[in-house]
Amino acid sequence: MESIILIGHGSPKKDANNLETMGRLLHSMIHPDCSKGCVRVAYLQFAKPELPDTIKESVRNGAKKIIIHPYFLISGMHVTKDIPEMIKKAKKMYPDVEFVYTEPLGIHEKLVQVIAERIKTAGALMPAEIEKKSFEIISEEIDLSDIPQEQVPIIKRVIHTTADFEFKKTLIFHPDAITTGINAIRAGKNILTDVEMVKTGINKKLLKKWGGEVICKIQNSKFKIQNSKNKTKAEMGIESALKENNNIGIIAIGNAPTALLKVIEILNNSSLVPRHSSLVIGVPVGFVKALESKALLSTQNFPFITNLSRKGGSPIAAAIVNALLKIAEGGDI
Helix, strand or coil, X not given: CEEEEXXXXXXXXXXXXXXXXXXXXXXXXXXXXXXXXCEEEEECCCCCCEHHHHHHHHHHCCCCEEEEEECCCCCCHHHHHHHHHHHHHHHHHCCCCEEEECCCCCCCHHHHHHHHHHHHHCCXXXXXXXXXXXXXXXHHHCCCCCCCHHHHHHHHHHHHHHCCCCHHHHEEECCCHHHHHHHHXXXXXXXXXXXXXXXXXXCHHHHHCCCCCEEECCCCCCCCCCCCCCCCHHHHHHHHHHHCCCCEEEEEECCCHHHHHHHHHHHHHCCCCCCCCCEEEXXXXXXXXXXXXXXXXXXXXXXXXXXXXXXXXXXXXXHHHHHHHHHXXXXXX
């Protein structure tokens, strides 16, 4: 098994220690089907975990090769001395493990492009202003007067995310969907997602105001589901989270049709989740079982939001949740 460790400097400012987000994105890009947390993070100082602890955890989980990437721009003392010394000690402690140390970010054409983009956009519209302008354009280009008023903010948010006006026609809402979702948020209930990309896209700072958190079990290697041989990682993660009774109020499926089918099965055949006080957002994307799973969801008598087309995806699931969070806070979008 191969493990990748991103190591950053760390900061006394807690909210600056967000390397985990980069780790999740890297994991979903290079190891989307791995459930063993093969991309981990570490910090040199001011934050946990430290590199020796992350190496120990990787070895404990069966890593035979550990690739360590310094998340630094230049080859300063930390990159050329401090981290190599830690790796040298680790090699002595774990002689059967192969260690690979990569170059830092350094000088790269793509980084130059990012800098040029930052310079070019300096002084331009701020993100909030861009978003406001985008919603104004949406209102100008599509007539939503025939849509129930409570659905409009959600449809706008999805169109804003996708630039696809077709979602006005394909999004379907159970009559109790929006009320159920808002009540769940305000009650401090948690949100369960099928994949990390949905979790990453949700406004967790806004959710935290109400006491809730976002849960995703796809990378949890500890769950054991009976007869799991023919089940996808997302499906097993959903089943595991629901069986653990994680105070789930919203289930957001943006990627895996199998996970959505499992949610429908559980809500209809067990008491793990109160079916009439929980909202299911089911918008998986693809050609195999995606449309079929959403069509099945649209026939259920518990609260749901879905779309009847092959289109969908993690950004749409996150957009729907974020729209509900905004509404719960008292805003339009």
